[in-house]
Amino acid sequence: MARFSLNWLTGSNELEEESIMKLLYAAFIREDSEAKGPLKKVLEQSQTFNNDFDKVFIYLAKKSESVLYILKDHNLELIQSFKYNTIPIYEGNNKIKRYFRYFPYKSYLKTLNKIIIMYDINILYYRLSFPASKLMNIMKNRRIVKIVEIPTYPYEKEHEITNRKFEYYFSHKEGNRKIFDLADLVVAISAEKNLKVDEKFILINNGIQVDSVKVKKQNKKIYMNLLSIANVALWHGYDRIINGLHKYYKNNPEKEIYYHFVGEGPELTNLKKLTKELSLEKYVIFHGTKTGEELDKVFDESDIAFGSLGFHRTGLTGGSPLKAREYCARGIPFVIAYNDWDFPETFPFVYRISKDDTPVDINQVIKWYESLVKEHPNYSIEMRKYAEENLSWDAKMKPVIEKIKELAREKERKSYT
Numbered sequence: 001m002a003r004f005s006l007n008w009l010t011g012s013n014e015l016e017e018e019s020i021m022k023l024l025y026a027a028f029i030r031e032d033s034e035a036k037g038p039l040k041k042v043l044e045q046s047q048t049f050n051n052d053f054d055k056v057f058i059y060l061a062k063k064s065e066s067v068l069y070i071l072k073d074h075n076l077e078l079i080q081s082f083k084y085n086t087i088p089i090y091e092g093n094n095k096i097k098r099y100f101r102y103f104p105y106k107s108y109l110k111t112l113n114k115i116i117i118m119y120d121i122n123i124l125y126y127r128l129s130f131p132a133s134k135l136m137n138i139m140k141n142r143r144i145v146k147i148v149e150i151p152t153y154p155y156e157k158e159h160e161i162t163n164r165k166f167e168y169y170f171s172h173k174e175g176n177r178k179i180f181d182l183a184d185l186v187v188a189i190s191a192e193k194n195l196k197v198d199e200k201f202i203l204i205n206n207g208i209q210v211d212s213v214k215v216k217k218q219n220k221k222i223y224m225n226l227l228s229i230a231n232v233a234l235w236h237g238y239d240r241i242i243n244g245l246h247k248y249y250k251n252n253p254e255k256e257i258y259y260h261f262v263g264e265g266p267e268l269t270n271l272k273k274l275t276k277e278l279s280l281e282k283y284v285i286f287h288g289t290k291t292g293e294e295l296d297k298v299f300d301e302s303d304i305a306f307g308s309l310g311f312h313r314t315g316l317t318g319g320s321p322l323k324a325r326e327y328c329a330r331g332i333p334f335v336i337a338y339n340d341w342d343f344p345e346t347f348p349f350v351y352r353i354s355k356d357d358t359p360v361d362i363n364q365v366i367k368w369y370e371s372l373v374k375e376h377p378n379y380s381i382e383m384r385k386y387a388e389e390n391l392s393w394d395a396k397m398k399p400v401i402e403k404i405k406e407l408a409r410e411k412e413r414k415s416y417t
Helices: 037-050 096-098 102-118 130-137 156-161 165-182 241-251 266-275 294-302 322-330 362-374 381-391 393-415
Strands: 022-031 055-061 065-072 075-083 125-126 145-153 185-190 201-204 225-229 257-263 284-288 304-306 334-336 350-352
Touching: 022 037, 022 102, 037 055, 037 065, 037 322, 037 393, 055 102, 065 102, 096 362, 102 130, 125 130, 130 165, 145 165, 145 393, 185 393, 225 294, 225 362, 241 257, 241 266, 241 362, 257 294, 266 284, 322 334, 322 381, 350 362
Parallel strands: 022 055, 022 125, 125 145, 145 185, 185 201, 225 257, 225 304, 257 284, 304 334, 334 350
Antiparallel strands: 055 065, 065 075
């Protein structure tokens, strides 16, 4: 797209290509954090933007500084680093720590405003962070197209279960409303398809850069491997798998089942403790973080993957976790306990279990998998094809990009009238 100006010579009001469109994706997420999921999503969305706009910049955070990149030939090139003009991040009490984190955030936003001016940014795509009210001055800029993404929508329940209910309702709720009013477009990553929203909202689901992951190999073994990958939190519900294995082995089964957990996270200690209490150390293997070829190998050796099993603990019934999309692109059948509109009830490669805390019925999961393999011997290829056609960021972001182009044309037109 990207170059527009009024045709003054002919007197026409039509736009012709001329001015360069520069999109800046700003996300206050830690590039050096162990939780790589949000960062991966931002980078993949940016790659999609790079197909449609002349220049795409990415502005991220670190512990002690913020960093600005530009995408060149689908590779990140560092432009500049900016030290936070603030005190060090407090490492003590969590509530005090949350308060002190606003100082780096304030410094991040101050630099963001400078970047918009320095690099003549036309389009700001901002991943919502709290408190949103600190973004107000930037959102009042009428020269640029302003898009705000809500990573999880609706988000009130998320704040309730993370002990931020007071913080949200008394500090951020009104600020959010004002930000949405000032935005030209709000992109909501929503678990529900038919929510009633303002006309400037676009509801989409999470996607994946399909060609960034390999299709798993199908290995025949006398035993079965279960797999989950996460920066594990309470709402992943993986204690249900461990409790399910405990019930399974109490009945002296013939088939050996192993559960492989890949990742870290705040709930990891509890999962290890539960494994030890139930004497399942032989059957539950904690691998820590794995990437690249090591991760590919784990997928190749696994038969069934597990997505989130504890969304009900957050008060939610649906979602669009990135991991489920990766499982589909990898070609590994998976189990979930939530609603996901990208995978209809007729989609045979997903097994749904109850939205509660009951242990996973391992026997039923095995029966489902064995039936699936008989009916779909090439299930990995079928799943990959579905992911390519339905789950790519190109497909997910298409209506967003079309709307951004429309808004850019309107903004350019008004600047000449």
